[in-house]
Amino acid sequence: MKGYLHLENGSSFEGEIDLGSDFKVTGEIVFFTGMTGYQEVLTDPSYQNQIVVFTFPLIGNYGINESDNESIRPQIKGAVFYECCSAYSHYEAKSSLKEYLKKWGIPFIEHVDTRAVVKQIRESGSMKAEFSTSKEKTTQHLIQEDIYQVSSDAIETYGQGKTHLVLVDFGYKKSIVTCLTKRGCRVTIVPIDNIDRIAQMQPDGIILSNGPGNPERYTYALSKINRVITKYPTLGICLGHQLVALSFGAKTKKLHFGHRGANHPVTDLKTNQVFITSQNHSYEVIANSLKPTDLIVRFSHINDESVEGVCHKTYPILTTQFHPEAHPGPTESEWIFDEFLNLVAVSKGDMLYA
Numbered sequence: 008m009k010g011y012l013h014l015e016n017g018s019s020f021e022g023e024i025d026l027g028s029d030f031k032v033t034g035e036i037v038f039f040t041g042m043t044g045y046q047e048v049l050t051d052p053s054y055q056n057q058i059v060v061f062t063f064p065l066i067g068n069y070g071i072n073e074s075d076n077e078s079i080r081p082q083i084k085g086a087v088f089y090e091c092c093s094a095y096s097h098y099e100a101k102s103s104l105k106e107y108l109k110k111w112g113i114p115f116i117e118h119v120d121t122r123a124v125v126k127q128i129r130e131s132g133s134m135k136a137e138f139s140t141s142k143e144k145t146t147q148h149l150i151q152e153d154i155y156q157v158s159s160d161a162i163e164t165y166g167q168g169k170t171h172l173v174l175v176d177f178g179y180k181k182s183i184v185t186c187l188t189k190r191g192c193r194v195t196i197v198p199i200d201n202i203d204r205i206a207q208m209q210p211d212g213i214i215l216s217n218g219p220g221n222p223e224r225y226t227y228a229l230s231k232i233n234r235v236i237t238k239y240p241t242l243g244i245c246l247g248h249q250l251v252a253l254s255f256g257a258k259t260k261k262l263h264f265g266h267r268g269a270n271h272p273v274t275d276l277k278t279n280q281v282f283i284t285s286q287n288h289s290y291e292v293i294a295n296s297l298k299p300t301d302l303i304v305r306f307s308h309i310n311d312e313s314v315e316g317v318c319h320k321t322y323p324i325l326t327t328q329f330h331p332e333a334h335p336g337p338t339e340s341e342w343i344f345d346e347f348l349n350l351v352a353v354s355k356g357d358m359l360y361a
């Protein structure tokens with residue numbers, strides 16, 4: 008049946024929806040530019056509350072498998088496709104993308120002119136949107152509270168290595184844990200509300216995870232976060248990077264339409280090397296706001312010179328706005344985990360990490 012995507016800036020697009028006639032979904036509309044990696048995007052908790060426009064025109068062609076989930080369920084609010092492929096083909100595929108979205112009740116609209124939608128987002132910025140079978144715009148109802156269900160309830164441990172890391176969970180991606188356990192680490196996942204219990208766990212280092220929403224909503228926890236990260240070697244990833252910066256007094260702001268894709272070029276200002284990164288964020292750390300702090304910009308985005316990571320002048324703290332764990336996207340920045348584990352090993356007094 009015909010469906011309509013309505014954006015907060017007043018523009019509307021026609022497509023096709025195959026859910027019941029009363030249904031309507033609202034959320035913040037963002038776009039992801041990767042040609043592949045849709046399963047990782049759907050299941051990345053950082054996308055909670057967002058309607059994702061996939062810019063590649065054919066999505067779903069290798070189906071859904073059992074290994075590419077970044078969390079236990081799809082997290083996006085809705086999806087917009089040009090074409091969502093039913094005739095998938097891959098030896099590991101267990102179902103089609105459409106079947107998977109329907110099973111979890113995630114609405115999607117297809118046969119939408121996604122290029123035209125993205126032009127609107129690039130002009131007006133990320134904004135509220137809704138799609139439904141109604142031709143009528145109800146954009147005045149789109150301004151809604153951002154409600155996120157993040158962070159696991161329980162403390163869980165993965166891996167058995169000698170190096171013990173605590174991952175503070177704001178909605179972490181599974182691949183971050185995989186990158187650490189495959190390097191011989193034991194990783195304890197700690198919900199943000201249990202941050203006071205970290206010292207009892209005697210970690211060798213801390214990871215602040217990725218997560219959805221505006222980093223400023225964690226303002227209440229910044230002093231606790233700062234206490235922990237100035238005690239142990241710390242790696243901050245995406246939201247975790249933003250929280251490190253905020254906890255030292257820097258500021259964040261919203262990007263016009265965010266960085267979401269698998270081909271974002273970043274320079275390491277320490278070595279002048281450039282690498283291609285996987286990204287998914289709406290907010291950035293304001294470079295100037297770092298000046299009065301002891302944080303130094305370590306990584307910079309080539310396209311817009313936004314801050315892509317920092318390190319601290321004295322503490323063993325390293326952060327990335329991009330995703331070194333990739334999934335989706337290129338794995339060429341995975342060495343960040345090795346550099347961080349080097350910091351951990353040095354601070355433990357061990358030999359340098361191999």
Ligand SMILES: NC(=O)CC[C@H](N)C(=O)O
Nearest residue numbers: 217218220245246289290
């Ligand atoms: N992937 C993330 O951790 C995203 C961080 C934050 N929610 C942002 O959009 O900027």
